[in-house]
Amino acid sequence: MTDTPPDRLASDPRSPFHDAEMLDRGIGIRFNGVERDNVEEYCVSEGWIRVAVGKSKDRRGNPMTLKINGQVEAYFRTQD
DSSP states (O other), X not given: OOSSOOSEXXXXXXXXXXXXXXXXXXEEEEETTXXXXXXXXXXXXXXXXXXXXXXXXXXXXXXXXXXXXXXXXEEESSOO
C-alpha cells in the first residue's frame, strides 16, 4: 500500500469511491484545521466533505448528508 491516502474516498459500499482496505487501515480527516470523525465522503482535490445531518434519513434509509466546502487534509491514523 502507499503512504498517501486516496484523493476521494466514501464509506458507503455502494459508491464507486468505496475502498474497504483503506477504510480498515484508518483514515483521518482534518477539515479547516479541525479533526472530523463524522465524515461520510471526502475529496481533497475539490475541497469538500460530506457529513451526516443529525439522525435524519432519506427515503431509502440512508443518512441525510450535507456537502461542506473548505480545506481538506487526509492522513492515515495508524502506520503499518
